[in-house]
C-alpha cells in the first residue's frame with residue numbers, strides 16, 4: 725500500500741490534485757482511499773467525496789499533524805483494515821507540517837510500502853508566500869519527495885521560469901514539476917510518478 729501526502733499552503737490546489745489523482749487511479753483500476761483534513765473553499769470535503777462514491781474518511785476540525793495525531797493514526801488503520809486500498813491519498817490542512825504527518829503515517833502503518841510527500845506550491849501567490857511566510861513555507865517543503873508548482877496557467881512563462889529557478893536553487897535535491905491541475909497541463913508527468 726502506497727501512501728501519498730498532498731502537502732502545501734491554504735488554497736494551493738491540494739483538493740484539486742487529490743480529485744485528479746483519484747480519477748487517474750480509478751482509470752488504472754487501482755483502489756484508492758482518501759483521508760481529508762481540511763476547511764476548503766472548493767466545497768469538496770470528505771463528506772462530499774463520500775457521497776460521490778469515493779472511499780473517503782474525513783477528520784474532524786483540527787490539525788492532523790498535532791492535535792489530531794491519534795485520529796489520523798486510527799483513521800489510517802481503519803482504512804487499511806476495512807477498505808484495503810492500493811493507495812491512500814491524504815490531504816492535511818494548509819497549515820499542517822506535512823513532514824510531521826509523514827512521520828505519523830509511518831508509525832501508524834504496518835504494511836505501508838512507501839509514504840511519499842508531495843509539496844504543492846501556488847504559483848499565483850508565490851511571491852507572497854516566500855516573502856511573508858518564508859519560514860513556514862520552508863518547513864512545509866521539508867521532507868517532500870517532489871514539488872509541484874501548481875497554477876502554471878495563472879503566470880507568464882517568464883514568471884514560471886523564475887519560480888522554478890528559485891525553487892531549484894533552494895531545493896536542489898528535489899524534482900520539480902510545473903503543472904496546472906485545473907487545465908491538466910503536465911499532469912501526465914505527474915501521473916508517471918505515481919505508483
Ligand SMILES: Nc1nc2c(ncn2[C@@H]2O[C@H](COP(=O)(O)OP(=O)(O)OP(=O)(O)O)[C@@H](O)[C@H]2O)c(=O)[nH]1
Pocket residue numbers: 732733734735736737738739740741762763764765766817818874875876877878903904905906907
Ligand atoms: N487557475 C488555477 N486555479 C486552480 C488550480 N488548481 C486549483 N485551483 C483553484 O484554487 C482554489 C483552491 O484549490 P483547492 O484544490 O481547493 O486547494 P486546497 O489546497 O485544497 O485548498 P485548502 O484545502 O483550502 O487549503 C480553487 O478555487 C481551485 O479551483 C490551477 O491549476 N489553476
Ligand SMILES: [Mg+2]
Pocket residue numbers: 738739740762763764765815
Ligand atoms: Mg483542500
